[in-house]
Amino acid sequence: MTVQTIAIEIYGASIMCASCVNAPSSKDTYEWLQAAIDRKYPEQPYQITYIDIENPIEDERRNQWAERVKDDEFFYPLVLINNEIIGEGYIQLKPVFKELEKLGFEPIEK
Secondary structure, eight states, rough: OOOOOOEEEEEEEESOOTTTTTTOOOOHHHHHHHHHHHHSSSSSEEEEEEEEEESSOSSHHHHHHHHHHTTTTSSSEEEETTEEEEEEOOOHHHHHHHHHHHHOOOOOOO
16 A cells, blocks of 8 residues: 655644643653654654744744644644644544554554
């Protein structure tokens, strides 16, 4: 099966989300998610990007998402796959994996 490169974006900040006590930081979530995807779906094409909402963002679409997070429309980290919201705040793997498989990713068998 041919799989297009999937774009995963994690919007976050260095400070913890007020509603996300005991959750990993946004940057930790980015690193943890990348490692989990690489383990379950090795050699399948995707691009994962961490966007720090506290820094200037040149890309207009990404800037609009970041502004929505800063305006408290979403908790952070906010996870998008191909510009669709998959999770916010405390991120869980199941919805991320479900979306990746819907888009053609095939997990390795253990």
